[in-house]
Amino acid sequence: MAKIEQHKRCYGTMFHDSLHFSVNGKMEGKVFSFELDSAGLARSTRSVKADMVQWDDCLSCPEFEHCYKLCMAKLTLETAISKS
Numbered sequence: 001m002a003k004i005e006q007h008k009r010c011y012g013t014m015f016h017d018s019l020h021f022s023v024n025g026k027m028e029g030k031v032f033s034f035e036l037d038s039a040g041l042a043r044s045t046r047s048v049k050a051d052m053v054q055w056d057d058c059l060s061c062p063e064f065e066h067c068y069k070l071c072m073a074k075l076t077l078e079t080a081i082s083k084s
Contacts, residue, residue, distance in 0.1 A: 007063060007067075008061065008063065010030045011063060011067050011070070012067060012070045012071055012074065013029055013030045013071075014029050014030050014031040014032055014058060014067070014068065014071040015029040015031075015032050015071050015074070015075055016028055016029040016032070016033065016034065017078070018075060018078045018079070018082070019078050019081065019082060029071075030051075030054050030058070031050055031051055031054045031055045031058060032048065032049070032050055032051075033048070033049050033050075033051070034046070034047065034048045034049070035047045
């Protein structure tokens with residue numbers, strides 16, 4: 001039987017879930033956040049921000065490499081799903 005690892009509460013949360021967001025609202029992950037503003041039928045503004053204090057915290061974490069890979073895998077899958 002495989003051992004279940006216990007991770008920090010923030011594990012895998014560097015990015016916000018990109019499949020579930022609202023227009024005209026700020027979506028925040030532990031490190032990266034984004035905002036999509038809309039005026040009528042078109043998006044007027046898009047912005048992405050990084051919290052460098054949280055990024056430094058992530059970089060100092062012993063699980064950074066695995067956590068980052070999980071975050072990127074989730075983001076890649078969310079991107080693939082959203083285009084279908």
